[in-house]
Amino acid sequence: MNDIRHQYHRLDGWMRNLSRIQYAVLVGLMSALSVLAIGTLMGDSVTFEAVAMGLSLTIVYYAWNPNQED
Numbered sequence: 001m002n003d004i005r006h007q008y009h010r011l012d013g014w015m016r017n018l019s020r021i022q023y024a025v026l027v028g029l030m031s032a033l034s035v036l037a038i039g040t041l042m043g044d045s046v047t048f049e050a051v052a053m054g055l056s057l058t059i060v061y062y063a064w065n066p067n068q069e070d
C-alpha cells in the first residue's frame with residue numbers, strides 16, 4: 001500500500017510542476033485518447049468527438065489553470 005501511495009505522490013508532484021501549457025496539453029491528450037479508446041471498444045467512429053473533446057479541455061484547462069496556487 002505504501003508503494004502505491006508513493007507512486008501516486010510522485011505522479012502528483014510531477015504533474016503539479018508542469019507548466020500551464022504542458023498541463024493543459026496533457027489533459028487534452030489524455031481525454032482525447034480516452035474518448036477514442038472507449039469509442040473503439042463500443043465499435044463507433046468517434047474521431048471528431050475525440051478531437052473536439054481534446055481541444056475543448058486543452059483550452060479550458062489553459063484558460064482557468066487549475067494548478068495555480070493562490
